[in-house]
Amino acid sequence: MSPKTPLLRPAAYFERTRSPLATGTAVFLAHVIVDSVLLYLVVYLILDRIEELPAGVQGEVLGMMMGILVFAAVIYVIAWFLVAAVMHFLSGGNDTAGSFSDALGVAGWAYTPELISAPILFGFIWTQIEQLDLSGDDPAAIAAEIEALEAGGLHPVAIIVALGVVAWSVYLLSKGVAATHDVSVEKTLPPALLVGAASLLLTLI
DSSP: OOOSSSSSOHHHHHHHOSOOHHHHHHHHHHHHHHHHHHHHHHHHHHHHHSBTOOTTHHHHHHHHHHHHHHHHHHHHHHHHHHHHHHHHHHTTGGGSSOOHHHHHHHHHHTTHHHHHHHHHHHHHHHHHHHTOOOBTTOHHHHHHHHHHHHGGGGSHHHHHHHHHHHHHHHHHHHHHHHHHHTOOHHHHHHHHHHHHHHHHHHHHO
16 A cells, blocks of 8 residues: 655655655645744744834834745745756656656655754744843844844754754655656665755755
């Protein structure tokens, strides 16, 4: 029996799935939505912690966030297509049994680890925000506190989660594309590792 999702048995799932594009797209969209909501909440929580914030500033910043989130969504889509292109063409491209849409579907599923880890990271960030000392009377102090929060990306907890997410994504990409394109994992693992290394670097930055 084919597994319902490829999270633990990607080879078996993708070997028996005629086209992973629809479900992969759904996973990718869920990832974008969850990330957008959590980013909005993080900004809201930071603003809510600032004492004596001038009237109207919170609404103005949150309004600007909508434009930022739309831009971020476009970047997410570009990254999704780029991952699929790397996996498809560096695994053999049109000389294999798979298509670019197959790679796109697998790449969509490869965002599942990020989707699962998002609440964990949000909980960690929330605890960091609760420790911030923000005062509306001292913009320099606020900037310093927010910089300290950004540096939290190098916290051991954040690094461990990031490594786990990348390793799981590489596993899904290499096994999934090997199945959809009917090639060996030895051929799909290098591009998957390339994608994973780039993702980890961006996460740490």
